[in-house]
Amino acid sequence: MAQLFAYITYKDGVADDSALELIEAAKKIDAGADVTAVVTGSGGDLDTVCNEMAASYKEVIKIDNEALAYPNAEVVRKALLNVLPADGIILITHDTFGMDLSPGLSIKMGSTFVADVVDFEGVDGSTLKIIRQEYGGQVTTHVNCDISAGAVINVRPGVFQPDESKGAAGGSVTDKSGDAGDLTTGRRFLEIVEAEVGDVDITKSEVLVSVGRGIEDEDNIEVAEELAEAMGADVSCSRPIVDQKWLEKSRQVGTSGQTVKPKVYMAMGISGSFQHMGGIKGAPFIVAVNKNPKAPIFQLADVGIVEDILDFMPELTEKIKGM
């Protein structure tokens, strides 16, 4: 079995939740394997995260370089290529950074790439058996992956639950900064433009009426607004609604939008992609209404109703108003 690595992402000196999830993912590949954490960056934040990781990983590789101060995937790729063995199995979180880094990394490593893995079913010879989803989570597949020449594996965030009882690995940090090599690239990071603040802060809302594709038309947004008003709720939405410019970006729930923590979440005509569900925290009571009985949201909600939201919402609004 080739050596396993986990690439750690962090912000302001604090490791992402996924940093410990990757240990659990690695255990499902090879229960006995020691996973090496790989942390790149520059200065004090990097050292803080390396030391934090040494509590959970037995080995931590540190790559310190000013060019790595911001995690530009093109720069990180070059560093990893120079430091890690080509036949290693590298686990990376399937977020906007992992999506940027991994496909190209696998090509340069000459290894195999699999995206957005939701589970592993062990290794048979040089075949890694994995599970992933297609069509926004509507169907699931078994995939065989030849890892004889190494692999880059993107793991879906939030799927593998970290073992909170651990944290005493007593790991050591090895400085491989000298091996990083030339890190000049054709893409240079400029700056982060922060999301605009909207008229309503949905991250503070206790009850959300959230609409997705099922709303069908911009004119129907007011049907959701009327329901929200009757309930004393705010209106939020999934990504397609913002893409269509029917609601402001500040109303979007999901990994690329807002992270909300309501008591009750009304998913109206929302299919329930993992990117959307990733923006809902605090285990709210989720009500899903969708005319597609196969919508993944019904696996994730507390209560499900198979109806067309355009018929259902006005009736619900009327009843609540009449109470």
Place this chain on the structure above:
Amino acid sequence: MEILVCVKRVPDNEENEIEVSADGSDIDRSDIVYSVNEWDNYAVEEAIQLVDEHGGSVTVVTVGDDESDEILRREMAMGANNGLLLKDDAFNGSDGKGISTILKSAAEKGNYDLIMTGAQADDGAGQVGGMLAALLDYPYASLVNKVEVMDDKKLKVGREIEGGNQELNEIDLPCVLSIQTGINEPRYVGIRGIRKVASVDIPSMGASDLGLAGDAVGDGAAKVKKVDYFVPELGEGAEMLEGDTDEIIDKLIELLKAKGGLK
């Protein structure tokens, strides 16, 4: 600016309920409506706008079969200048790297300043753009939601990152960008537009035209292989409220009251 946009014909996620076929070898394709991958429409629209402003031409390319002709025509009806169909039995069973290898060979037949893909397609992998860039040794940016031409050697691109924030980068040409939905508003294509390009000749290239060895792509070269589709046991899922709408609403209101959903 010469722009190549890679597109794919996929089951339309909006029009279909995707289910596993009876034997689990595929999805049930008996009543499937196909269309251009949603992300690709945004990429083609962005390419057309760039060419409108800075000159040049847009070529749309796909790895597919005879059926894929219709999506190339649709994108040409939007305003793409040329179509290119990459078709060969030897391409069947290609994994993401195989598809990227085929596209790389096609890209090298032209002289493109910019190559675009959709950020992802039906299988949700989002891999072809990044692989294609690495194979060509071009810089890459994924999940792009803004493109601005700085000069004839570089672009300023925005990437959509977590929390609705945007990461701005400068990227040298030629490069590969994967385009995120919402970057623009793809123009509507009417029947009349489709008719206009109905008889345009769309060239087709196979493995030998591209100088590809048969074992470099296709099933034999694939290291990632789908075994089957299945319905996972996911536990209980939601409690489904059934009956007539009135009853459902009464039950739901009760639940909402209990959970603090009604004020």
